[in-house]
Amino acid sequence: MSILVVGSIAYDSVETPFGKREDALGGSTLYFSSAASLFAPVHVVGVVGDDFREEDITFLKERRVNFDGMSKVPGKTFRWGGRYHQNMNIRDTLFTHLNVFEDFDPVLPEHYRKLDYLFLANIHPALQLKVLDQMEKPRAVLLDTMNFWISGAREALDEVIRKTDILIINDEELAEYTGTDNLLDGLKYLRDRGPSTIVIKRGMYGALLYNNDSFFFAPAYPLPRVYDPTGAGDTFAGGFIGYLAEQNTLDDATLRKAVIYGSTTASFTVEDFSMDRLKKVGRREVDERWHHFKDMMRF
Amino acid sequence: MSILVVGSIAYDSVETPFGKREDALGGSTLYFSSAASLFAPVHVVGVVGDDFREEDITFLKERRVNFDGMSKVPGKTFRWGGRYHQNMNIRDTLFTHLNVFEDFDPVLPEHYRKLDYLFLANIHPALQLKVLDQMEKPRAVLLDTMNFWISGAREALDEVIRKTDILIINDEELAEYTGTDNLLDGLKYLRDRGPSTIVIKRGMYGALLYNNDSFFFAPAYPLPRVYDPTGAGDTFAGGFIGYLAEQNTLDDATLRKAVIYGSTTASFTVEDFSMDRLKKVGRREVDERWHHFKDMMRF
Numbered sequence: 001m002s003i004l005v006v007g008s009i010a011y012d013s014v015e016t017p018f019g020k021r022e023d024a025l026g027g028s029t030l031y032f033s034s035a036a037s038l039f040a041p042v043h044v045v046g047v048v049g050d051d052f053r054e055e056d057i058t059f060l061k062e063r064r065v066n067f068d069g070m071s072k073v074p075g076k077t078f079r080w081g082g083r084y085h086q087n088m089n090i091r092d093t094l095f096t097h098l099n100v101f102e103d104f105d106p107v108l109p110e111h112y113r114k115l116d117y118l119f120l121a122n123i124h125p126a127l128q129l130k131v132l133d134q135m136e137k138p139r140a141v142l143l144d145t146m147n148f149w150i151s152g153a154r155e156a157l158d159e160v161i162r163k164t165d166i167l168i169i170n171d172e173e174l175a176e177y178t179g180t181d182n183l184l185d186g187l188k189y190l191r192d193r194g195p196s197t198i199v200i201k202r203g204m205y206g207a208l209l210y211n212n213d214s215f216f217f218a219p220a221y222p223l224p225r226v227y228d229p230t231g232a233g234d235t236f237a238g239g240f241i242g243y244l245a246e247q248n249t250l251d252d253a254t255l256r257k258a259v260i261y262g263s264t265t266a267s268f269t270v271e272d273f274s275m276d277r278l279k280k281v282g283r284r285e286v287d288e289r290w291h292h293f294k295d296m297m298r299f
Numbered sequence: 300m301s302i303l304v305v306g307s308i309a310y311d312s313v314e315t316p317f318g319k320r321e322d323a324l325g326g327s328t329l330y331f332s333s334a335a336s337l338f339a340p341v342h343v344v345g346v347v348g349d350d351f352r353e354e355d356i357t358f359l360k361e362r363r364v365n366f367d368g369m370s371k372v373p374g375k376t377f378r379w380g381g382r383y384h385q386n387m388n389i390r391d392t393l394f395t396h397l398n399v400f401e402d403f404d405p406v407l408p409e410h411y412r413k414l415d416y417l418f419l420a421n422i423h424p425a426l427q428l429k430v431l432d433q434m435e436k437p438r439a440v441l442l443d444t445m446n447f448w449i450s451g452a453r454e455a456l457d458e459v460i461r462k463t464d465i466l467i468i469n470d471e472e473l474a475e476y477t478g479t480d481n482l483l484d485g486l487k488y489l490r491d492r493g494p495s496t497i498v499i500k501r502g503m504y505g506a507l508l509y510n511n512d513s514f515f516f517a518p519a520y521p522l523p524r525v526y527d528p529t530g531a532g533d534t535f536a537g538g539f540i541g542y543l544a545e546q547n548t549l550d551d552a553t554l555r556k557a558v559i560y561g562s563t564t565a566s567f568t569v570e571d572f573s574m575d576r577l578k579k580v581g582r583r584e585v586d587e588r589w590h591h592f593k594d595m596m597r598f
Contacts, residue, residue, distance in 0.1 A: 087480055181386055183503075184523050204482075205504035206516065215595045217505065219516035224483050256598035296514045297596050299555035 001139070001245045005032050006045040006106050006131050007121025007234075009052075009070065013081040014273065016088065018227045024274035025056045026080060028121035028144070031231035034278040035238025035265035036119075037063040038286055040245035043112050045069035045131065049077040049100040059279045068109045075100040088229050089203060108134040117245045118142065119237060120164075125149050125156035132163055140250060142166045143195070144237050150176050158193070165250075167195040168237055174200060197250075199240065199259060201233055209259045216256045219296060221267035221289065228273045232266045235278065239265030239286075260293045261286070300438070300544045304331050305344040305405050305430050306420025306533075308351075308369065312380040313572065315387065317526045323573035324355045325379065327420035327443070330530035333577040334537025334564035335418075336362035337585055339544035342411050344368035344430065348376040348399040358578045367408045374399040387528050388502060407433045416544045417441065418536060419463075424448050424455035431462055439549060441465045442494075443536050449475050457492070464549075466494040467536055473499060496549075498539065498558060500532055508558045515555045518595060520566035520588065527572045531565045534577065538564030538585075563588045 012026030033042045041064040050072060057067065078101035081094035106127055116139040120128045125146070132141065143164040149157045150173065157177075161167065167190060169177075178186040187210045190198055200208040202220075209216040240262030247254050264286055271277040311325030332341045340363040349371060356366065377400035380393035405426055415438040419427045424445070431440065442463040448456045449472065456476075460466065466489060468476075477485040486509045489497055499507040501519075508515040539561030546553050563585055570576040 182524070183521055202504065205501065208518075215518075215521055216598065217516075217518035217595055219507075219514075222482055222514055225481070253598070260598060294598070296516055297598070299515065299552070299559060299593070299596070 001116040001248045002041045002043060003036055003117040003119060003241060003245050004043045004045065004069075004108075004112055004115040004135075004138075005029050005036070005119040005121060006128070007032065007119075007123055008078055008101060009044075009046040009048050010078040010080050010101075012230060012274065013079070013094070014084070014228055014230055015082070016084040016228050016273075017086055018225070019273065021228075021273045023079075026230065026274060027078065028231075028234045030057070030060065031234035031269070031275065032119060032121060032238040032241075033060050033065045034063075034275045035235035035269070036242035036245070037065050037238075038265065038281070038283050039239070039242030039261070040064075040117075041066065042242075043069060043115060045106045045108060045112065047071050047073060047100050047104045049073065049075040052077045059275075069107075069112055071107075073100050082230070084229065088226055091229075106131050106134075116140070116248070117241055119241055120144065120160065121234065121237075122146060122148075125153050125160045128160045129156060132160070139248075140165045140244065142168065142237070142241055144168045145170065145173060145201075145233060146177075147173055161190070161194040164195045166197040166199065168199045168201060168233075168240070170201050170203075197255060199262075201236055203229075203232070207236070207259055207263060209255055211252050211255050214252060216252075216259060218259045218263050218293070220263060221293065223267060223271060226270045229270050230273075231269050231275070235269040236262040236266040239263070260290055263293065264289045300415040300547045301340045301342060302335055302416040302418060302540060302544050303342045303344065303368075303407075303411055303414040303434075303437075304328050304335070304418040304420060305427070306331065306418075306422055307377055307400060308343075308345040308347050309377040309379050309400075311529060311573065312378070312393070313383075313527055313529055314381070315383040315527050315572075316385055317524070318572065320527075320572045322378075325529065325573060326377065327533045329356070329359065330533035330568070330574065331418060331420060331537040331540075332359050332364045333362075333574045334534035334568070335541035335544070336364050336537075337564065337580070337582050338538070338541030338560070339363075339416075340365065341541075342368060342414060344405045344407060344411065346370050346372060346399050346403045348372065348374040351376045358574075368406075368411055370406075372399050381529070383528065387525055390528075405430050405433075415439070415547070416540055418540050419443065419459065420533065420536075421445060421447075424452050424459045427459045428455060431459070438547075439464045439543065441467065441536070441540055443467045444469065444472060444500075444532060445476075446472055460489070460493040463494045465496040465498065467498045467500060467532075467539070469500050469502075496554060498561075500535055502528075502531070506535070506558055506562060508554055510551050510554050513551060515551075515558060517558045517562050517592070519562060520592065522566060522570065525569045528569050529572075530568050530574070534568040535561040535565040538562070559589055559592045560585070563592065
């Protein structure tokens with residue numbers, strides 16, 4: 001089955017304790033696609049400026065990523081700059097230049113409207129609703145991290161969440177959105193307002209799947225070195241949703257395997273800057289690491 | 300097989316968002332014993348004042364906990380007071396009155412010296428070395444959390460760690476002791492200096508077992524309500540070591556099961572104040588929850 005993703009396309013300037021990159025390929029949509037396309041065809045909705053280098057996405061086109069929904073308009077592509085601390089869980093945003101992304105108005109090509117899996121990356125909920133309105137009847141709507149919109153656009157966010165089947169967030173967002181620090185109370189609050197399945201991303205502590213009152217826990221992969229954490233969340237979503245779309249099944253057993261695929265693709269992302277590691281990885285290597293996860297959880 | 304534990308015996312005054320207790324039974328030794336005694340006989344080395352209420356430990360004596368090594372001396376029992384925040388990962392120490400614990404000089408009764416499993420709870424490394432010197436040939440030496448001593452008594456701590464087989468710590472201690480934020484580098488640094496097995500306690504994020512270069516991850520049990528986190532770490536150690544002593548095996552498969560037993564006993568601890576929940580729990584209930592853990596990790 002095919003996936004539709006809507007979100008940002010960007011050039012990132014990133015500094016970590018292990019190096020520095022200027023104007024490297026970034027944005028939630030492309031990170032997501034680089035992981036999800038290892039499993040299933042992906043269709044992109046986004047906007048870039050006329051400075052966008054088409055050759056940067058050749059590796060994605062070769063992996064069944066369709067860019068018919070990416071519009072190129074006069075102006076500059078979205079740019080983000082950030083610096084990670086020695087403790088890479090902490091980062092400072094140095095600049096955010098929305099550029100052409102500021103007037104982004106997602107319009108879906110006709111052949112996108114019938115797609116089965118819709119991934120709404122972290123953009124304004126009003127834009128997400130516009131995308132939802134254009135879709136015919138997706139099998140699953142998946143919504144990612146929404147930090148800015150909890151206080152900034154609560155009403156529209158509530159409406160998106162009502163239409164969401166699977167929500168991917170972190171502990172802080174869960175507490176802020178639901179108004180409770182208690183994990184179980186927060187999960188139940190959300191479940192009563194839309195998504196029957198919730199995935200909590202916990203960075204170096206892994207991820208938690210809550211599905212119809214059952215729990216599943218996945219660790220993060222212990223890596224010798226994390227070079228650049230940018231895109232880890234989006235590529236977690238990519239591996240997770242990619243596997244669901246490939247299997248075209250949403251039962252508990254498949255969801256659990258999908259979470260481990262999400263942790264697997266995210267672990268490759270952080271092994272190099274930008275999408276450099278994901279460009280090189282193939283399905284066989286992903287499956288090998290997936291089996292390492294199995295070993296780390298068996299008892 | 301039998302366990303020897305040395306550490307504090309205290310009366311705690313604790314305040315959490317769910318209530319308040321004054322002079323409730325506490326201290327690493329008793330928390331540890333209340334969990335470990337569900338699996339194997341425990342022998343306690345510690346000191347109390349003449350205000351200590353013998354009836355407080357009746358439930359432990361009924362569970363094969365031997366107190367021949369607990370001396371009662373003139374003065375007051377160690378007292379600790381703490382207050383937990385709404386986010387219960389954060390607590391303020393309100394007071395620490397060492398009282399008779401200040402002059403604690405551990406002397407092992409003759410029949411303690413041949414015991415097989417030695418648990419060194421969080422006390423000054425110089426006292427831990429005194430205990431080690433009195434032991435004949437323990438099968439396994441286990442050392443817990445050592446936060447204060449990393450800068451305060453580094454040399455003695457280094458010596459204890461050289462003699463330790465299994466080290467139980469948290470991420471902050473790992474980083475501080477090893478001088479690196481990198482998990483793998485930190486684990487290898489420690490392994491090269493003593494313990495072949497390291498368990499990292501991560502509170503609500505579970506625990507990680509590092510054993511001869513293999514990893515195992517265990518989640519924390521998702522509870523509807525955490526009433527009082529005091530003693531969670533000591534009862535994690537209790538369930539973990541209790542199971543190892545019961546099985547009298549230290550292979551990787553047993554260590555993994557033991558970590559889950561540690562998470563299980565810790566999850567009961569926090570369901571009520573002091574040792575009130577652990578007093579009531581039996582092995583069957585522990586095993587039931589242990590199997591829930593298995594379900595939460597199966598894929």
